Amino acid sequence: MDDETIGFVKSVLSDFIGITGQPVANFAVVSLRSHILLDYLVDPADAATIRDYIDIACLSGLSGREFLGRAEPYCNSDCFLLYERRFDSMTGVRAPMFRRRDNTPFGPAAGPAMRVHVPVHAAAVPRASLDESFFRALASFREIVVTSSDSERWTAWQEAIYCFNQANTDNESMSEHLEWVLMSSALERILGAPPNADAVAKRFVEAIVPERPQLYFDLAILRDWVREFYRLRGDFAHGRIRSRKLRRWESWRHLLFGAIAFPLLTKALLEREKAYVFTENDHCQLAALAWMLREALHASAAAKSWHQYVSDQLSLIRRSPTAS
Structure with a gap:
């Protein structure tokens, strides 16, 4: 970036406060076609594209998390929060406009009201x-889909990714029930499945x-x-706070399994679109998920980290006679 652009970026960043109470020291600058969106009037399509790529980046970060321990890497979707500012080179930074529930626009005055503090659960990463x-x-x-004659097909993926990301904030104000609805909706939406459990399960194991x-992995346990x-x-x-339906797995485990399953499902769907090839680690994760589902049904199973589950499957691949 040239000196003028750096000055503009710094003026925007001065309102974003880190955990120390000082302006943030680490951040990502997102550009589109090598252009930072600092124009006063931004093309709505460009703004929508930026939002899509941030959601894609968020899912790409969430897909590599370590679980069942304190090991890294780890992140949450609030590490990828997008804050928008109105900006022009003449008047500088101005607060964004908000809309009240009654659709009345309003905006805070400049100064302390514009300060945005990094969430504690994001700062911990x-x-x-x-x-x-x-x-x-x-x-x-x-890019291929939105420029094709079937551009609406991206909408289902976009909405599914958005729902999954929203279910993985680590924000204490986000209820387990809402996370559950968002994550299961993400699975239904990206699969294009009818809204019933049998249809979603059938599409899931097929995809x-x-x-x-x-x-080898146990398709029956995944189903x-x-x-x-x-x-x-359901x-x-x-609106029910407690479900009386019988279940085999604990609630927190369900949400953990969903957090692992959705990125793997997305990769498998991309492979069917000839846009991605499952890696060795992806194969190990899928087999590890099925293994972990089975072990979670037995209280006597030894506690292991997600990394250990995946490593166990990697050892099986390496010992296979067909391994190169």
């Missing part, structure tokens, strides 16, 4: 990292199997899990 091959595949698929599986996960959402979606 030392560094967010992306699965770059996954990001590139999603970005490429988006998540890669073209050339490198490991049972996603059927139960989607079936239980009570939460219809």
